Amino acid sequence: MYLRAITLLIFTVFALITTGCNGAKETDEVAYILSVGLDAAPNNQFSITYRIAVPRTLAGIDPSQGQNKNSSILVNVTAPSLTEGRNLLKSIISREPMISHIRIFVISEELARKGLGDILGSLMRYREYRGTIFLAIVRGSVREVLEKNRPDLEVLPSRWIESMFQLHSESSYYLRADVHQFYKRLKNESGAPYAVVIGINPLTGEDQGRQAVDKDKGKEYLASQIPRQSANPLDMCGTAVFKGDKLVGFLNNKETRAVSILLGDLTRGFMSIEDPLVPNKSVHINVHLARKPNIIVDISSAIPVITISVFLEGEFIGIPSGTNYESDEYMVLFENQISNTIFDQITSMLKVTQDLGTDVINFGYFIRPQFNTVQELEDYHWDSKYSEAVIKVNVQTKLRRNGLMRKTTPIRKD
Amino acid sequence: MKYEPGRMGTSEGIGLAVIMTITSIFVSSPAFILEKMGPLAWVLPLIAGTIIISSIFLLAHIFSRFPGNLISITEQLLGKAAANVICLYYIFVFFSLAFMGLREFSENTLLIALPLVDFNTAILWYGLGAAVIVYAGIETIGRVIYLALPFIIGLILISLIATYPLWEVNYLFPWQGYGINQIAENSVGLVGMQVGVIILAIFASSFQTARTIKTAAIFGVGGICILHSVFFIVFIMVFGTKVGMERFLPLFELARLVYLNHYIQHIEAIFIFLWVIVGIVSIAASLFASLFLISRLANLATIRPLIPAITFIIVELSCLPPDVTTIIKLAAKIYLSNFFGAFILPILLFIAAIIKDRRKKSCTCEQ
């Protein structure tokens, strides 16, 4: 009796397992999509590009095997929606497409200018998509971007993307932009959504950069403009700014760094500042935020007044001119130079965003405590007032460390 | 009687109080509260908790005068007919808690963990699990939750804390939300949702003293309400009001958003563990309470033969509503009505007890 009952039980469980009514999927029945790209196609359709991993190459049993093969493949379909695209994809690949490992959504500029509302709707509702997917805008063809992405250090393109975003604060030339923050800014009371800009570099080495703020020796670039000639042709640089769900403009690398300062994200940034005493030379420094910027928005009058005070700390990296900036009298001079540079960058960035009418910094976030109820906040209509707002910026810099050199002695001249 | 559970102490009491309140964090109610209350939502659990705790305190005060459980003291205070009516009422309350819990938990299981599984399989799975646990008795239910409590609280806190890169404090403002007047209306619903805590009074005679019940209510309900409030604060900070109220399963969404680095992300799988444990045990506790009351009402010698039948009825009942929206609407209505059982009835009993007490005293004075 006992044995028979157990046998019966085992067979029941066995039946449960093998019938597959539970939706179990073996790993070799699933195709892991790593990134999705959306191009505009004629007749209101999308040209959808999927990058799908090839697990066989990543097994790690025999490393010599996997070297030459592609670790991922690219599939492109044209469909009226993402869901339909998934269906078509199933007719192309043998396995079930799995979306929950997507790292990035890449969307073309053309599509973004039309508005992303339709796309985001299904993104936020279906359980396999999640808020931590990164969001990028491409100037040009998305398919080409996904195709040309051949990272040199990573095996998988998805890992390249992940590491890029993870370590964005090393330069702050692009922001960490994911679907969650995009959606949060889109739906909540204030703040303009933003995304990262990706471009394909022609690899000609031609300098298309623009020198906007004189005192910063670094030039202003947007993705695909960085002068270079080799390596992975993808650039990630600059920020795409949205008004509502529509793309309205781009911020270049310097402006993006200014945004990063005001968002309180700048943990490290190297800068080359014009030498205040020897104008054709520059001084190299490393700055970071001493504390989050203090932003006060005064809404008592008709035109809101925004007061920003930024406090930066820094360290010398190099002083080519040999001027003794470490000493007290020169130090103040140079600190002012830095402050002025940053001030210029911030104000020019703010001017751009005010002209576009996009509150990228989300100043509307700071007025929330001044209202009692949500109705009052909504009735104030911050977005319409942002463009006229008076912004006062105050930047202070304190250089705390000299690096490994105590002071500079001038080069001997004969 | 055979179906009287064993002796219970503070730990079992805390376990029961926790399981009857914590479900309100897991299901979609936080999103509904957020829609009504806005950034002020975090106050609501604290107020609801205070109401529930005070109602348990009133009952505990009665138990310290008149030993027995909720039904037997009603019989002493208001007579047998009233006791039967109240018994019936609470059977309805726990029945509704059980079947709505069953539907919501199995429905959301499809959503979070097994999207391809057949719905009937899921609901049978939960029903079967709950029924098996009911066999173990209310004492064991309390102990299991007390055993799992550190893990439940710890994992919830971890998933809350791990979202810290996304916290934006100013989303907690404007501090009055959609208006302070919303508090009264919504707290009625939340209190009704946590009506299950009355289970402490129903099994009062198994607890050591009235003081045990009070301690269990303070630490169990109080702790969970604070957790609930903290959860609201984090949820609002991460999502903001507008996006937050769109979410169907707020706690699950929070866990989904965790992204600390390459390796620590996608932690919602942990959440599935909690989901199952809390879901099955809470259904089992409600089921046990209604079974206990039924056998009490019908004067049965034991509850065991009833378990398969009642479980089957509850499974069938929870299959009735055609879609998720219906069950949530229905639930909202029932929760509102449950306020009667959670707060008003205890107050009435308390008043009755005071009158009876005074009459007794005056009698002794005359003699």
Place this chain on the structure above:
Amino acid sequence: MVDNIVFKLYRSAKNILGYQPPSTPSPFVLDERRPYDSQPSAEPQPNNEKSLTDLTTLLRYANRLKDFAGRLDTVLRSDSWTEHAKEIKLEFTALDKQLCQLTPVLLRYDQSNTTPKLQRLSTSIEENRLTLEIIYHLPRNNDIRIRDFSVAGNPRVKAFAVFIAGMVDDKLLNSSVLKPLMLFDYSRELYDNDFTGRIIRECLPSTQVKRSNTFASLEDSVNSGATAIIFDGIDEAIIVGTSGWEHRGIDRPQIEQSVQGSQAAFSENFQVNTGLIRSMLRTSDLIIETVKVGTRSQINCAIMYIDSIANTTLVDEARRRIQGIATDYIGDTGELMQFIEDHPSIPFPQSLSTERPDRVAGHLAEGRIAILLEGNPFVHIIPVSFFSFFHSAEDFSLNPSIVNFMRILRLLGALLSILLPSLYVAISYFHQEALPTELLLAIAGSRENVAFPTWFEILIMEFSFELIREAGIRVPGFLGSSIGIVGALILGQAAVYAHIVSPIIVVIVASTGLASFSIPEYRMAASIRIIRFILLAFSTAFGLIGLATIFLGMAVLLCRIKSFGVPYMSPVSPKTIAGYDVVLRGPIFQQKGRPEVLNVKDQRRQPIISRIWEKINRRMMDKP
């Protein structure tokens, strides 16, 4: 009608639906109340009547003695006393006999005033004997032996020897104590001055001999293996060192090996085993009761406990259960436990089986009961909690931080051993989003060439591992361990190369197997192994949902069962006061109480400040 599975299933279904509460008595639950705290010493109330009769008997005897003395006086004063001599002699012997009978009464009267331990030896041999019986809880206590004999001499002197069987060397006792006293010189006159001195000087060829005139010192020596000899009419005892319990020579523990602590293990000899425990726990409060078990083959079963600590109801229940076994033959302690434990159908062990006397002694001192069967080297300790199975013998001989690290390791090992394979299956089937992309792709890649589904891979490897383990036990001697290692290595490697399993499965199964060996108790490890397979089945069917449900079911089971009336998860759920020794343990000098669940007679183990020397030092330093 044929009684096949269909009918049986039908009947069990009918049983569930038409359930009647069984007519068995309610299960034994060790009560939470503390009878020993509240009751004052109103105990002797019913004894008053008895003592009254005792006293009247004594009074009657005294009256009779007085009469006799008066008659003797008149007879002696009269001239014709020779006529009455016979008559008086007769009456005298009668009185003497009556005195003998009354001795216990007298003694009882004496003892109502002082505790027996503090008494001095009396000149009456009967009285001494009675005192000893009280001290050693005779005849309940079974291994305390009193050997009556008479010393050769003129006249022969009545005497008896007290010793603990198993702790004395029988040969030594025979040849150097009993033989010289009983067999030699019949002509010597013993009742001279310094009786004991002469015995020591002339009759006892033993190296360790001393005198003692208090029961306290006598008890001390006997408890450590000496033999005490008490003579009629002498208020002094001779203590001869005869200790010879089996130590160290016997065997090292085979299963519960430890780095620190004693290295002795029980053997098959009943007497030696009880002696080992006595040698570690030297108190006369330690009671070793024996109960015969089995109707055909009557085997001694010892119930051991410390009388002044262990809960009486618990001891009674254990005795009741063992006495209530009606079976033909029991040959093993494990078999015995299945007859008496609360839930014999549940795989979790409900008693702690140990082969180490030091462990038994430690648990006895905590207030638990040990059960030992004749001819069996394993002692079972009851009641136990779930967490005791993760303690090892040497836990208390090491520093708390070291021990806690190892305990956490063991618990993690147990958790890993239960969860790892099923977690892997659940995640790779249902929740692939839960893994980092790279890891998932590595797993998927390694599975690309495998021809079987994941659950089958795991099953194959688990079964192979179980086979290797079983083979390691069955294959004789040192071959066993080498088969284990070689088998695992070669099998795993070959299976991967043959594309039967993926390499990650080998890693998982191997670490699972390794983890399962970190659980000190064999039966616990075995039951965890079974649960692992159940979990595997359900996580294959329902993913993490199935896994969590079965895990919950296991928690419910653990919270529901009781080990001899004590909840299995006791110090944690339900919460009770226990010494700081459950999952982690604190410093040993802070363990001031015994576990509350055991409801022992003496809750306190040591004062709050147990390192008194520190306190004294400080006080001395405060003095100028």
